[in-house]
Structures are given as structure tokens and as C-alpha cells.
Amino acid sequence: MSASLPVTILDAVFVAEARDVAQMPPAGPPEVAIAGRSNVGKSTLLNRMAGRRGLARVSKTPGRTRGLVLFDLALRVPGKDARQMVRLVDLPGYGYAQVSHADRQAWQVMVEGYVKKQTALKLVLVLVDARRDLGAEELQLMEWLQGMQVPCHLVVTKADKLGASERGILRGRVRGGMGVRAASVSMVSGETGEGVDALWSRIAHVLSQPKGDERPELA
Ligand code: GDP
Numbered sequence: 001m002s003a004s005l006p007v008t009i010l011d012a013v014f015v016a017e018a019r020d021v022a023q024m025p026p027a028g029p030p031e032v033a034i035a036g037r038s039n040v041g042k043s044t045l046l047n048r049m050a051g052r053r054g055l056a057r058v059s060k061t062p063g064r065t066r067g068l069v070l071f072d073l074a075l076r077v078p079g080k081d082a083r084q085m086v087r088l089v090d091l092p093g094y095g096y097a098q099v100s101h102a103d104r105q106a107w108q109v110m111v112e113g114y115v116k117k118q119t120a121l122k123l124v125l126v127l128v129d130a131r132r133d134l135g136a137e138e139l140q141l142m143e144w145l146q147g148m149q150v151p152c153h154l155v156v157t158k159a160d161k162l163g164a165s166e167r168g169i170l171r172g173r174v175r176g177g178m179g180v181r182a183a184s185v186s187m188v189s190g191e192t193g194e195g196v197d198a199l200w201s202r203i204a205h206v207l208s209q210p211k212g213d214e215r216p217e218l219a
Pocket of ligand 1: 036037040045157159160161189190191192
């Protein structure tokens with residue numbers, strides 16, 4: 001068995017914010033998109049994953065219409081000589097109580113357009129708050145991604161808020177709730193950094209799968 005050395009982040013840079021899919025820069029490194037409702041801890045986790053405190057603004061502007069925010073990271077993956085590049089794509093948060101139906105539709109159009117167009121997309125991290133249950137939005141998103149043949153990985157955030165037994169219960173509930181959509185699950189805390197190395201190992205594993213290169217562009 002190989003020793004589980006952590007993935008090291010060598011560099012992390014902001015690339016662009018695309019207001020819509022047409023504005024996306026040309027495809028670069030393999031992409032890992034991050035989705036989650038507002039306040040789930042996405043910015044905190046992204047900063048922690050990148051090892052840069054201020055990379056993703058920990059947004060305090062609920063409902064601000066936002067685009068797709070792209071960051072390029074250079075990784076050192078244990079067992080690999082060359083550095084691995086990955087593009088993290090921060091999808092706009094959803095689930096703001098105060099947004100209109102039109103805003104919700106705009107979110108869907110943007111995210112669906114992105115997933116359909118972007119053949120560089122290898123994995124979607126679907127974030128869910130440890131203190132909330134898996135909602136209809138998360139389930140719908142995972143089901144839809146499955147239909148699009150895009151792998152997704154469920155990430156329970158703010159795990160530091162839970163004790164050991166609560167974690168076990170939540171893990172079981174989340175897995176049960178996902179049913180046939182059973183993706184893999186990680187528990188992380190952007191605040192303490194717990195679980196982030198394991199999450200990176202999981203991502204590196206998915207990126208190393210050759211099959212991921214074959215996803216066709218969908219109409
Ligand atoms: P975003 O809206 O999804 O980007 O969420 P933020 O990263 O802005 O975090 C929302 C709130 O949750 C903030 O008050 C954070 O301090 C808090 N938060 C984020 N991550 C964690 C975590 O891992 N543990 C705890 N306890 N709180 C967190």
C-alpha cells in the first residue's frame with residue numbers, strides 16, 4: 001500500500017470571472033467545479049484547498065449576481081514527477097431565499113451551460129453543510145450530473161461542528177439520502193483544515209483516471 005502523503009499546493013492564482021459561459025476563457029487544465037448553496041462554507045473551503053487565505057472572497061453579499069470564478073492551481077501529487085495543473089471553478093451559490101424565480105433560472109442556465117460545454121470538467125464537488133440535510137437542490141444537481149456522466153463527490157462542510165457520533169449518523173443519512181446516486185463522500189472543515197488532504201487525494205485520484213479525457217462535448 002502506498003503511503004498517503006498529502007498533495008502539495010505549489011501555486012494558486014485567480015484566472016477570471018466569467019459572467020456567462022460565452023465569456024469563459026479557452027479550456028486549460030482539467031477542471032473541478034465546486035457547487036453549494038450560499039453560506040455552505042464554499043469560499044472558506046476554497047481558500048483552504050488553495051492554501052491561500054484571501055483567494056476566494058468570503059462573500060458577505062447575499063444574492064449578488066455572480067459568475068463562474070476560475071482559479072488555476074499547481075499541485076505536487078505524491079508518486080508523480082511532473083506538477084499537475086487543475087482549474088477550480090467556483091460556481092455561484094444557490095438557495096438564497098430572496099432571489100427571484102428569474103435569478104434561479106439564470107443560475108440554472110449558467111451552470112447547465114457550463115457543464116454541457118466544458119469537456120475539461122472532470123469532477124463536481126457538491127457541498128452540503130454538516131448542520132443541514134441534503135436538500136432537493138443537491139439531489140437534483142447530483143442526479144442531473146449523473147445523467148450528464150459527470151462524476152460528482154459530496155463534500156460535507158463545517159465538520160468541526162460535529163462530534164464523532166454525529167458524524168457517523170450524518171454519513172449514514174447522507175449516503176441513504178443519495179440512494180442510487182451514491183457518490184463518494186468527504187467530511188471537511190475549511191476552518192480547521194480537517195479532511196482537506198483526503199479531499200485532495202480523492203481529486204487527484206479522479207484526475208488520474210484516463211477515462212475522464214473522453215467526455216464528449218454535449219449539445
Ligand atoms: P460561502 O457563502 O459558501 O462562500 O460560505 P463562507 O465560506 O463565506 O462561510 C459562511 C459562514 O460559515 C462564515 O461565517 C464562515 O465563517 C462559516 N464557516 C465556513 N467554513 C466553516 C467551517 O469549516 N467550520 C465552521 N465552524 N464555520 C465555517
